[in-house]
Amino acid sequence: MSPILLVPGYQNSGPGHWQSLWEGTQRDARRVEMPNWDFPHRADWVEALDDAVAACGEPPLLVGHSLGCLAIVHWAAGSPREVRGALLAVPPDVERPDTLEVLRGFGPIPRATLPFPALVAASSDDPFMALDRARWLAEAWGARFVDLGPCGHLNQASGHGEWPLGEALLQELM
Template sequence: MPTILTVPGYQNSGPGHWQSLWEASLGGVKRVEMSSWEHPVKAAWVEALDEAIADCQEPPILVGHSLGCLAIVHWAEGHDREIRGALLAAPSDVERPDALAVLRPFGPIPRLRLAFPAIVAASSDDPFLSPARARILAADWGARFVDLGPCGHLNQASGHGPWPRGEALLSDLR
């Protein structure tokens, strides 16, 4: 079974976040640790992801949330290690006029077709990504798009601790 690498977003994923719960309950799930969760630096995040991928015995599955999704796509733009697939949950649109200044350096968002299977799972009422933009990014990345309906930013603040639907999407990539 491939290693699953979780790539949290800005400010990391707390203990009750679905990524943390997966790390505790599913086998072979490891978090990619970033040098700074509060002051993300794109190059450092991409390098940390590359090192984590290089440490895997076989091609991993990447599971990004929010800004972590963009770290994955930026990594894909400049690296060619083999990846089994990626679940990109609630990507953050850092190109929005109201995006936090600390996140803007992750733009421009790469608009390349990913070299591995990917699923973009997005909410219809995510405050950080419009449904139309989510569909455009999924199409640009060659990813399957999954409309999750109204469920916020897929984080604890929007009521997501366990995320069974996400586990089903992860199974699709396994």
């Protein structure tokens, strides 16, 4: 079984977040620790992800949430390292005018085809990314697109702890 690298977003994933729960239940799953969760810097996050991938004994599966998805996409644009695939859950649109200033450094969002299998899971009522835009980015990345329906930003604030559908999607990538 491939290692699983969990790549949380801005401000990390708290103890009840689905990524944190997966860290406790998915064999070989571990969190990529970013240098600064509250003031993310793209180059630092990409470097931390690269270090985590390099430390794996075999190509891992990447599981990004929110800003972690964009860290993965930026990393993929410049890294020669191999991964088995990526589950990109509710990436944010950091190019919107209402984006938090602290997140703007993750723009512009790369549009190149990802060099590994990927799946973009998006919510129809995500406050940080319009569904049509998420679908368009998935197409640009060469990723399979999954419309999750109305589930907010797929975090604790939107009522999500466990995420069984996400586990099923992860199994598809395995």
